[in-house]
Amino acid sequence: RRTREFVMNVEKRAKIIIDWINKYCENTSLNPKSLIAGISGGIDSSVVSPLCALTGKKTIVLSMPIKQIKTQHDLSLEHGQWLTSKFKNVDHQVLELENLFNNFEKTLKEFSNEHGFANSRARLRMTTLYQVAAANLGIVVGTGNKVEDFGVGFYTKYGDGGVDISPIADCNKSQVWELGKYLGVNQKIIDAEPTDGLWNDGRNDTDQLGMSYVDLEKAMENKNDPNYKKYLEIRNKNLHKMEPIPVCKFNES
Numbered sequence: 001r002r003t004r005e006f007v008m009n010v011e012k013r014a015k016i017i018i019d020w021i022n023k024y025c026e027n028t029s030l031n032p033k034s035l036i037a038g039i040s041g042g043i044d045s046s047v048v049s050p051l052c053a054l055t056g057k058k059t060i061v062l063s064m065p066i067k068q069i070k071t072q073h074d075l076s077l078e079h080g081q082w083l084t085s086k087f088k089n090v091d092h093q094v095l096e097l098e099n100l101f102n103n104f105e106k107t108l109k110e111f112s113n114e115h116g117f118a119n120s121r122a123r124l125r126m127t128t129l130y131q132v133a134a135a136n137l138g139i140v141v142g143t144g145n146k147v148e149d150f151g152v153g154f155y156t157k158y159g160d161g162g163v164d165i166s167p168i169a170d171c172n173k174s175q176v177w178e179l180g181k182y183l184g185v186n187q188k189i190i191d192a193e194p195t196d197g198l199w200n201d202g203r204n205d206t207d208q209l210g211m212s213y214v215d216l217e218k219a220m221e222n223k224n225d226p227n228y229k230k231y232l233e234i235r236n237k238n239l240h241k242m243e244p245i246p247v248c249k250f251n252e253s
Contacts, residue, residue: 010182013175017167018054024165025057025139034058034138036129038160039083039092040197041075045143046185047176048168049079052141053087060136063094064128066101066121069202075189082186093132097124118198122159130162139164147173147213151220152231153238154209156198161241172220173213209234 025032035052039045039061052059061083063076080092101124105117129140142163148154149169155161168176173194180190194213195204206212211219211227211234219231 010178013171014051014054014179014182017051021052021141021165021167022055022057025055028139030139030164032057032137032139034060034133034136035141036060036062036133036136036138037141037143038062038064038125038129039076039079040143041072041077041079041189042143042192042194042197043173043176043180043185043189044145044148044168046079046189047179047183048141048143049083049090050087050183050185051167051179053083053090056089058089058091058136058138059083059087060091060093060132060138062125062129062132063092064097064125065094066097066124067200068197072195072197072202075186075192078186079189086184095128097121097128100124119156119159121198122156122196123162126159126162133164142166142169144169145171145173145176147216147220150242151216152209152234153241154196154205155241157241160196172217174217 021035035055035057037045037049037052037059039049049059049061061080063073063080065073065076077094080094083090084092101121104120104124126140132138133140140163142160142165144155144160144166145168149161149166168179171179177190193204193206195202196208209216211230215227216231219225219227222228225231
């Protein structure tokens with residue numbers, strides 16, 4: 001049962017994020033007129049999108065199916081409909097990218113790699129988000145949380161990791177779920193098993209990581225946790241995503 005203090009804390013977190021987005025837009029040289037975000041039917045994008053809408057700025061949300069599992073895509077559509085019914089400043093577009101991906105896959109058939117093609121789905125979506133942002137004087141809003149972005153690096157480099165701002169990147173997964181409840185996100189989305197939606201077999205995040213987000217959070221916060229070593233193994237594999245791009249520097253005296 002949620003206490004009054006708990007609700008107030010979640011409300012405060014939401015307000016901080018909304019104010020932070022507005023402040024960034026006011027102070028950046030980009031001078032954005034709109035916020036662009038992809039919605040997958042997952043909890044992260046389902047939290048980021050209403051937070052964007054609550055800034056009062058024009059918010060464009062994109063459903064971008066590529067060989068999507070029907071249940072995942074249906075949740076994305078339902079969330080888009082909910083947003084447009086709740087916020088007058090939201091525009092929901094469904095952009096079918098499957099034909100584009102099929103052509104990409106066919107062109108690169110000599111370089112076929114399942115993991116590579118999964119990441120390419122994320123990169124095609126990133127390219128689409130930036131095209132829509134360019135056409136609307138907007139910025140691309142990221143949907144990664146703290147566990148994914150800074151804990152284990154569970155994202156695609158230059159895919160869903162290619163964004164202009166990351167409003168929930170300091171929120172653990174549990175805090176994202178709390179925000180979802182506070183914002184009134186569809187309970188089916190809150191209860192759904194987290195997945196990146198990049199695989200034909202519909203594998204979820206736990207399948208790929210080998211640990212649930214609940215266990216990952218515990219390990220991140222406590223070095224004495226029994227899963228801490230496993231957490232570090234996952235993190236170390238993905239450090240190349242989280243560290244700055246290596247630069248060959250010349251010492252000039």
